[in-house]
Amino acid sequence: MKSLWDDNAAAQFPGELGLRVYSSRLLGRETALVLHGGGNTSVKITEKNLLGADETLLYVKGSGWDLEHIEAAGFSPVRLDHLLKLAKLRQLSDPQMVNELRTHMTRATAPTPSVEAILHAVLPYSYVDHTHADAVVTVTNTTNGLERIREIYGDSVVIIPYIMPGFDLARLCAEEYARQAGPKTLGMVLLNHGIFSFGATAKESYERMIDLVTRAENYLAQHNAWAIPAATEKSVMAPLRRELATLRRELSAAAGSPMILAMHDDAASLAFVRRKDVVSISQQGPATPDHVIRTKRLPMLGRDVGAYAEAYKKYFNEHGPKAKEPKAMLDPAPRVILDPEFGVATAGRNAKDAAIAFDIYAHTMAIVDRGTRLGGYRALPAQDLFDMEYWDLEQAKLKSGGKSPMFSGEIALVTGAASGIGKACVDSLLARGTAVVGLDINAAITSLYYRPDYLGLVCDVTDEKQLTDALEKTARTFGGLDMLILNAGIFPASCRIEVLATAEWQKVMCINLDANFTLLREAQPLLKLAPRGGRVVVIGSKNVSAPGPGAAAYSASKAALNQLARVAALEWGADNIRINSLHPNAVFDTGIWTDEVLAARAKHYGLTVEQYKKNNVLKTEVTSRDVAELAAEMCGPLFAKTTAAQVPVDGGNERVI
Numbered sequence: 001m002k003s004l005w006d007d008n009a010a011a012q013f014p015g016e017l018g019l020r021v022y023s024s025r026l027l028g029r030e031t032a033l034v035l036h037g038g039g040n041t042s043v044k045i046t047e048k049n050l051l052g053a054d055e056t057l058l059y060v061k062g063s064g065w066d067l068e069h070i071e072a073a074g075f076s077p078v079r080l081d082h083l084l085k086l087a088k089l090r091q092l093s094d095p096q097m098v099n100e101l102r103t104h105m106t107r108a109t110a111p112t113p114s115v116e117a118i119l120h121a122v123l124p125y126s127y128v129d130h131t132h133a134d135a136v137v138t139v140t141n142t143t144n145g146l147e148r149i150r151e152i153y154g155d156s157v158v159i160i161p162y163i164m165p166g167f168d169l170a171r172l173c174a175e176e177y178a179r180q181a182g183p184k185t186l187g188m189v190l191l192n193h194g195i196f197s198f199g200a201t202a203k204e205s206y207e208r209m210i211d212l213v214t215r216a217e218n219y220l221a222q223h224n225a226w227a228i229p230a231a232t233e234k235s236v237m238a239p240l241r242r243e244l245a246t247l248r249r250e251l252s253a254a255a256g257s258p259m260i261l262a263m264h265d266d267a268a269s270l271a272f273v274r275r276k277d278v279v280s281i282s283q284q285g286p287a288t289p290d291h292v293i294r295t296k297r298l299p300m301l302g303r304d305v306g307a308y309a310e311a312y313k314k315y316f317n318e319h320g321p322k323a324k325e326p327k328a329m330l331d332p333a334p335r336v337i338l339d340p341e342f343g344v345a346t347a348g349r350n351a352k353d354a355a356i357a358f359d360i361y362a363h364t365m366a367i368v369d370r371g372t373r374l375g376g377y378r379a380l381p382a383q384d385l386f387d388m389e390y391w392d393l394e395q396a397k398l399k400s401g402g403k404s405p406m407f408s409g410e411i412a413l414v415t416g417a418a419s420g421i422g423k424a425c426v427d428s429l430l431a432r433g434t435a436v437v438g439l440d441i442n443a444a445i446t447s448l449y450y451r452p453d454y455l456g457l458v459c460d461v462t463d464e465k466q467l468t469d470a471l472e473k474t475a476r477t478f479g480g481l482d483m484l485i486l487n488a489g490i491f492p493a494s495c496r497i498e499v500l501a502t503a504e505w506q507k508v509m510c511i512n513l514d515a516n517f518t519l520l521r522e523a524q525p526l527l528k529l530a531p532r533g534g535r536v537v538v539i540g541s542k543n544v545s546a547p548g549p550g551a552a553a554y555s556a557s558k559a560a561l562n563q564l565a566r567v568a569a570l571e572w573g574a575d576n577i578r579i580n581s582l583h584p585n586a587v588f589d590t591g592i593w594t595d596e597v598l599a600a601r602a603k604h605y606g607l608t609v610e611q612y613k614k615n616n617v618l619k620t621e622v623t624s625r626d627v628a629e630l631a632a633e634m635c636g637p638l639f640a641k642t643t644a645a646q647v648p649v650d651g652g653n654e655r656v657i
């Protein structure tokens, strides 16, 4: 591991706290050191308080911040002398500790200090850096891990046996530091947990961290336990979408609300799940139910998830740090599922959580693999790295107490999503916590957003294979399908029937009608498995009830689609799939309505553009967003008991009314 320190870059971060921000970000850039909020740093600074007296503060990373993106505001200033007094107590419960930390800060708006704040306080150095470095954790998670750490580091580190983070760990570290530290001490290794480095300056502490971790990496390389093998065989190409959606349904039932399930069949994941010893190496210890192993394809899930739930309850009752209040715990659904055939699937309450679960597990797989080759991977007796990382994360979220958005854990597919009403639907659904797959023939769809809950796929909806591929990709990325927004369509130039070419008629039918028929048919098995029931919203048209001259193909296609939706509502009601339609009219903020076209149409009716836009009963303008918001709400609880409804979004049209 190389030092990323750059004196010129560091100079942009003035002051002791500035340099603390700079080197924390350097640590945060290395995923082999810290992942998703893991790891923490601090600096001790003496300042004048309001009364003019000198006061030494521990600026320690606050919860909710990750090192890679931390700013000065992410460090919580806690009075050091109080922390040092606390460290001498015989005992302190977690809630008491959090209370002491919060009430001894000098900035009321600062985030809650890290639970490792007291540990940072007792180390007598200005700068203290702490990471969960993969290489160090790998070495300590093996048989003879302690001996190996001694071999690597000699007297340059203090060694701490494993205990849960919290007050007891801080006290133990204070005692062991006093007992073991000498003139050569550069850091502290916490077995099965991570490593601390410290120094007089930000640079010294940071570079000691890099040096110490590099020593562990070199040790692994020397013992032929560094390079990770990749799978040579391909993953399963056959459709998995129904099986994945079935698994997701089971998971969601165990979790008590919809879950995202993300499948990973990259070479490293496949190599891991296909190891002959995958069961023994990944299921160590009497109770480490962080994941479920599948040995066959997915359908027989239910029983296993139930068994898992039992193990989970038992586990937290015995070992959980907050075992007194099991209801406040994580739900019992597994977050990692290993299948030798399809790879690694990770689950979460939203796409981001599922992605984080995979990031953490990818590092865990590397640690297990290297540890095995180093002479025997040995997890913690009761709680392994995955649990520890994930636990912190979930606890932080439980504490924040935020209400989850309406469609958290649910998945929607929107056609024609690159622009206009389709794009507005993507936005309205994302805003409600949905993971969204956008389809469009326009390649811009893939770069609409870069975020874990969005997937854009180029798709010609008239191509059946491309549609089924899109559904397959949806299920592999997010686990299934809950909502389908049928929006893609074309509005051809005005043309009277007597001169309408057959090819033009067929093209409109093909895109506006046939493609939606195919997609409905292919999506039905997934919608049927949606944890809260499937929902379809059809973006229809005013033309269904009030057709216009020159729009024969368009009006006929939308009317047929309307009828198709009504029949689907009849047929699929028993499967708890709701199908409702929206009939927008005169939505002008879409791609087809350029300023010139708008001006020309307005002139045709003898109106100004402004009058033309509001040419309806309510004299109001209808926007893409108006349509999209209603489409999203039609998927929600307000419409839970409604199917086959047809709602106009047109400001009121005299011909429709």
Ligand code: ZN
Pocket (backbone or CB within 6 Å): 039, 116, 130, 131, 132, 165, 193, 194
């Ligand atoms: Zn830690």
